[in-house]
Amino acid sequence: MEKRAELYRGKAKTVYTTDDPNLLILQFRNDTSAFDGERIDQLARKGMVNNKFNHFIMNKLEAAGIPTQVEALLSDEESLVKKLDMIPVECVVRNRAAGSLVRRLGVEEGKVFDKPTFEFFLKNDALHDPMVNEYHIEAFGWATAEQIAGMKQLTFKVNEVLKALFDDAGLVLVDFKLEFGLDADGNIVLGDEFSPDGCRLWDKETNEKMDKDRFRQGLGGVVEAYEAVANRLGVPL
Ligand code: C5P
DSSP, rough: OOOEEEEOOOEEEEEEEETTTEEEEEOSSEEEETTTTTEEOOTTTTTHHHHHHHHHHHHHHHHOOOOBBBEESSSEEEEEEEEOOESEEEEEEEEEEHHEEEHHHOTTOEEEEEEEEEEEEEGGGGGGGOOOOOOHHHHHTOHHHHHHHHHHHHHHHHHHHHHHHHHHHEEEEEEEEEEEEETSSSSSEEEEEOSSTTTTEEEETTTOSSSSSHHHHSSSHHHHHHHHHHHHHTOOO
């Protein structure tokens, strides 16, 4: 597989074309950003940890019947993935209150929900990723009603699979964000990444934060926490 041109440089990953038009290379960088890119830092080993973490989780999801874009781990910081036509919304599921939900609704951080909540956000840094609903998504043509239903169904399924996986590792999956795209046949496929950059994980016993909130809140030990999570799950680093 030959790496060709840089297609897109995001805040933490770079996407490259390959000699196969249906395959791309994702490079996970050490860059870590928060507050819509207002704060950016370099965290040694983060690219490698997130790449391997993502590969491990995506394989678990595939095994549970969730279609993902992941094809192969290529190197410490690179993965081969299927090219998708990305849907520009983020799907967020929450099992407990944290982050923007706490700020928006004034609920206590850590409140356990009877059933998970679901929110869509538009991917748009300039607008600070505003929350949107299904009517907006259809009206603006970002996805069809059927695709919206598919994204919701898959996101809830991911929640069930990963809640159990993290629970076995002594961790609470508080919330997470997923992004989907369409493959060449128009099927909805899980894209982007699943890593501690895009979810909240708390230690079951101590409630210690072991995710990107350590960076957002200046708690330190960011990559060390990601590595501890990976070790507990048995991710080979
Ligand atoms: O900030 P908020 O509480 O809405 O985030 C919910 C979840 O989605 C968190 O796990 C956060 O890490 C993730 N997220 C993300 N990328 C964004 C916004 C949120 O990965 N742009």
